[in-house]
Amino acid sequence: MISDYPKLRLEKASLLYKSTQVLKDISLELTPGESLAIIGESGSGKTSLAKLISQSAYPTSGEVENSFRTVFVSQQDHFSEIAGLASTYYSKRYEFHDYENPMTVPGFLQQLFKRLGNEQRSVAELELLDTFKVRYLLDRNLMQLSNGERKRLQLIAAILEEPELLIMDQPFTGLDLAARVQLSELLRQLNKEGLSLVIICGKREIPDFIDRVVLLKDGQIALEGNPQQISASNQRNPMINSAIAVDAILGQEPEYFETIISMKDVNVQMRGNPILIDINWEVKQGECWALLGHNGAGKSTLLSMVTADNPQGYTNDLILFDRKRGSGESIWDIKSRIGYLSPELHLYFMRGKGVLSSVPGISTDAKPYSTLSCLDVIISGYLDEIGTVSPSTPHQRAVAYSWLEMVRLTKLENTLFLDASLGEQRVILLLRALIKAPALLILDEPCQGMDADQIDYFKGLLDHICSSKHITMVYVSHQADEIPECVQKVLVLEKGKVIENGPRKKV
Structure with missing residues (x-):
């Protein structure tokens, strides 16, 4: 029998961080078997509240009591550090050599079994691999995994x-539709069996079995009720139309090329495993494409060929910006024309000392990641620096500040990137991709962590930029409602092969 006595209680819990009020007077309870969703705008304090509940952070004032055996699943994983690759450069995941011995998925699970005191357990007999449909990962290493697989x-x-209490920060982000349904059903079953749940998610992602929803605003509980009551409330706060402002910030139109991407019978293997198989794809100037497919379909690897991060681009029939790959162009020539954002790139801004332009062996006087402000991160897009920023010009800082003004985030100008919320960090990285008005925008799951208003705002912004500036775009998403209207062509991958290639209406 499940007790009604609360095993989790917060009483007027407040949290200050670097003199900033992050949470104020939070009071709530959770009983065994109860489920709670926490929603709110980016920066409203959702992750901070989860940290208080899990007792990975402690209140500045008030009380937090938690007698549950608690596990907190953060939005960002730490697999790179676990694999011993915390200081490697961004393209390293595509460049493993025979003499290296990166940690495998079975090795990771075996380490976990050992830590849990169940060293004799067989990885091959783990049923959860079938539940999540990832048994095929047993022949992969941690660094080869896609965002959804991670x-x-x-x-x-x-x-x-x-x-006894599972806390999950944005558990549905990065998962394809089938995986989201599977996870929701699994959580429903676990909750039915008595597991208490706290889920941080968007308003549109609240599972239908959730008992209670808390809406945070500016670090306080603005609303509390069942999912139906919260859905009925109208908390929309649309961002302003910034078409005129963005035209002024972007300036002139990007450099013109007839063919942005051309792939003919492209094949990619990793450790003998085929990842891409006979890919044929052509992207002309001004076209906007959606790149779709299930987790592990090969989307990230395909993009790595375009961004020059994958050395197998040299051994394939690949044209980028009207030049055949390997005909004398440098990595910088390619990257200088691309604005890029991905979940993996986000991870690289969150760890290590940062690297300059993704290339090993380069020494630099650039500021490392731990001292980067949000303004610095936007500026780093000019030179494609990852986790660092070289000394900037007054003009570059003025343009970066204009972007912050346009999205109403000037408060973050001098805030350390690491101290911004994950949703705010994703907005900052999107501005980083836009700052040099690139010929090609590659946006891989750009809306992860953003609230609904931010998603709608940036969809409109991208529609305007791509139509008025003739910027070419490749957009990856598992959520159909996140894809901008300007996207009119679709490439769909399945198990490394193209299964659809054509107009959006027909796919």
């Missing part, structure tokens, strides 16, 4: 800890 492995590891 998320599912993260959740498997959490469930193996056998928590």
Whole structure:
């Protein structure tokens, strides 16, 4: 029998961070078997509240009591550090050599079994691999995993800890539709069996079995009720139309090329495993494409060929910006024409000392990641620096500040990137991709962590930029409602092969 006595209680809990009020007077309770969703705008304090609940952070004032055995699944994983690759450069995941021995998925799970005191358990007999449909990952290493695959492995590891309370920060981000349904059903079943749940998610992602929803605003509980009551409330706060402002910031139109991308029978393997198989794809100037496919379909690897991060681009029939790959162009020639954002790139801004332009062996006087402000991160887009920023010009800082003004985030100008909320960080990285008005925008799951208003705003912004400036775009998303209207062509991958290539209306 499940007790009604609360095992989690917050009483007027407040949290200050660097003299900033992050949470104020939070009072709530959770009983065994109860489920709670926490929603709110980016920067409203959702992750900070989850940290208080999990007791990975402690209140400045007030009380937090938690007698649950608790596991907190953060939005960002730490697999790169676990694999011993915390200081490697961004393109390293595509460049493993025979003499290297990166940590495998079975090796990671075996380490987890050992830590949990169940060293004799067989990885091959782990049923959760079938539940999440990732048994095929047993022949992969951690650094080869796509964003969605990493998320599912993260959740498997959490469930193996056998928590009484499972806290998940944005668990559905990065998962394809089928995986989201599977996860929701699994959580429903676990909750039915008595597991208490706290889920941080968007208003549109609240599972239908959730008992209670808390809406945060400016670090305080603005609304509390069941999902139906919260859905009925209208908390929309649309951002302003910035078409005129963005035209002034972007300036002149990008450099013209007839063919942005051309692939003919492109094949990519990693450690003998085929990742891309006979890919044929052509992108002309001004076209906007959606790149779709299930987790592990090969989307990230395909993009790595375009961004010059994958050395197998030299061994394939690949044309980028009207030049055949390997005909004398440098990596910088390619990257200088691309504005890029991905979940993996986000991870590289969150760890290590940062690297200059993704290239090993370069020494630099640039500021490392731990001292980068949000303005610095936007400026780093000029030179394609990842986790660092070289000394900037007054003009570059003025343009970066104009972008912050346009999205109403000037408060973050001098805030350390690491101290911004994950949703705010994703907005900052999107501005980084836009700052040099690139010929090609590659946006891989750009809306992860953003609230609904931010998503709608940036969809409109991208529609305007791509139509008025003739910028070419490749957009990756598992959520159909996040894809901008300007996207009129679709490439769909399945198990490394193209299964659809044509107009959006027909796919």
